[in-house]
Amino acid sequence: MRLSPSLFYTTNCEPALAFYEQCGLGRATILLRWGDNNMPVRTETMRAKIMHARFEGPGVLFHASDNDDAEPMKGSAMMLEFDDLGRMRRPFTRMSEGGRVTVPLARQVWGTSFGMLVDAFGVQWMFSCSNE
Structure with a gap:
């Protein structure tokens, strides 16, 4: 599955x-x-x-x-997990263009680098990197 x-x-x-x-x-x-x-x-x-x-x-x-009857994305996000912080920064920056960052990319209290954004098409994305 x-x-x-x-x-x-x-x-x-x-x-x-x-x-x-x-x-x-x-x-x-x-x-x-x-x-x-x-x-x-x-x-x-x-x-x-x-x-x-x-x-x-x-x-x-x-x-x-x-789908002309599609509803805006709510209550979920697409999560991208990375092994390298440098490789995570580029797509985060590019995907935020025309959208909005909801959680700036930064080291979080739980120990990983993490950020969230809503892209220009209304899709929510989460970025996480645990190996730094």
Whole structure:
């Protein structure tokens, strides 16, 4: 068994995935679009938007799609764990661009470096590094 989260966007899944790729998290390995190859289309607004995507990178796997009835992400976050603080700083900084940092990246009382942000697409991310 493996847990594979799925992120839902309203109509900006593709730019979000491109952003995550630019931040060094990996790349989309599957992109299926609403309306392509006789795929159903719920509304014309959704035509050519992402019906299903698989995003993969070293230690990263999640799915994503556009859904015009998607609700903003609440009550959960995507957690990225690192073995090297230097390797954690770059994606944290890049992913905060256009979003907002909710917990600045710093050494925490429990002994790890940790930070949180909400990216420009409304997804909450947590960053943690225990080996420094």
